[in-house]
Amino acid sequence: MSTETLRGRPAPRRHPAEAAGVPRRRARLSLRQGAGRQHHAGPVAYVLLGFAALLSLFPLYWTTVAASTDNTRVTQTPPPFIPGPNLFKNLSTAWQDATLGKAMGNSLIVASAIATATVLFATLAGFAFAKLRFRGRNILLMLVIGTMLVPPQLGVVPLFMMMSDLGWGQQLPAVIFPTLVSAVGVFFMRQYLAEALPDELVEAGRVDGAHSLRIFWSIVLPIARPAMAVLFMITFVHAWNDFFWPYIALDMSNPTVPVALTQLSAGYVRDQSVIMAGALLGTLPLLAMFVVFGRQIVSGIMQGAVKG
């Protein structure tokens, strides 16, 4: 089958070298070389980029430094730049004081559930929009895109009332259900499948008498897998970091990580190095994911998966 790169929103034009199909290896989710890339970077570009990387990473580094000292050292000037000896002590204090253990478990459940559902529903809908013919397809797709402009945060008041009616007050389903789907995800999968899934395969399945769900299961899913993996990770990051609605819907006895972190700022914890240890703990799972899957996440975002 033809190897296609994941394509992003701005409907980029195909570069001749690519259209000629030069490298046929698994080009699908790799960082694309060529196209608009022009000059080799000079030293100035490297210096500027190095500076940008420093600005990006320094706050994370400093969090680790502050988390490894103690309250007296953090609150002195000049501020510490080199790690101290107390990292593990502070981490365990923060773990207990901010109920981070429970929060981590909750966040894991919430983010996994949301990411799984989002990927499944987005692939289903993306397949339908990309390869199936039905009345009103274009209008419905426009409608999906239009929903991106309605931030779910605006409905928090009725949502809160709804959840207490359903008996989900302060329960995890309250933060899971409203975010089970993502318009961006649907659009992302549509773009991907429109290119990666040849029409002939779907038709061949039809000729063999397979019904649509069967075609979805045995033809679409295997082809969609790389894009699904990327969408899963990006949705996971968003769900893990989501704040406004979880802050309203949950309380401190049953928080997600970002909600639990507010306890650290709310004055219950006085030790600044412990606060930083908590911030570090809350970020660590996602940073680990970035270290392992950085390439995939970067290319996923570049191919058009965006804020959910």
Place this chain on the structure above:
Amino acid sequence: MAASTSTPAADLRPSGPGPTSGQRRRTLLHRFDIRAAPYGFIAPFFVVFAAFSFYPLLYTFWVSLHQVELSTLDVMSWKGLGNYTDLWQDDRFWNALRNTFTIGVISTVPQLLMALGLAHLLNYHLRGSLFFRVAALAPYATSVGAAALVFSMLFERDFGMINWGLNLVGFGDVDWENEKWPAQFAISTIVIWRWTGYNALLYLAAMQAIPRDRYEAAAIDGASRWQQFRTVTIPGIRATIVFTIVLSTIGATQLFGEPLIFGQGPNGVTGGADNQYQTLGLLLYEEGWRNYQMGRAATIAWAMFLLLVLVFVLQRVISRLASRRPARRKR
């Protein structure tokens, strides 16, 4: 490929009275499948959206016409447009609106400009380009909570690193939390830090899709690098720029977590002792979950929605006007 499997529909059903009726049933089923399956596939999206986004949005308006208290959510007494007239006369609303706007501008404009520059740099042929990209994206992995905690420490008045740096170069301490503009600047810094790299990657993706021959043509015409950037790159990524502006605008209107946590504790919800950085999101929360006035909170949510609509209409008009000019100049 997995396409050539046995016909699944056939073995599901007992063969029935005769091959003809079985076949008819099968074609009927097949036609039903072709017709209905697409709607079934897109249904989950629309059902969830309708239940948890669209319906709440409409119901927000209904709630905003009532007085509802947090403790007695099922008791709604009709208030007509009372909440709206109250809001109109409420100084805190106008203050929050102004703050949302100013923080939105201070955080969005530099963010997108820096993202543009960063994308341009990343678009060079680079050694270690993956490292620079992942590094640029690292802040995006940091949750609002953690980022805001770290930055409020960096911006701390007495021992924060930023004041320490300012002292080194001869400036006095800045009270980043209690003074209005410094506080808004600090909050914007958190937003900028978290989202610049992300937007840069979106721009970079768009830049890489620009055909190289456009640059070559421009170079032949004698365009300098800067002119190429302005006449080839920027028009080439226009759609993405518009897209990021839309996303950032939505984000800026909803701003909540950064100021809340920056305000450390009781001051967070009110946006500082003098509401100097209270955004509409914070005011919504304060009315609903501090003052227990859900009707008022709904009114603020609806006002935010109208504000977004207004911004988008304006944005469309402006981009129409802006796109007309270069198009005419070309040919």
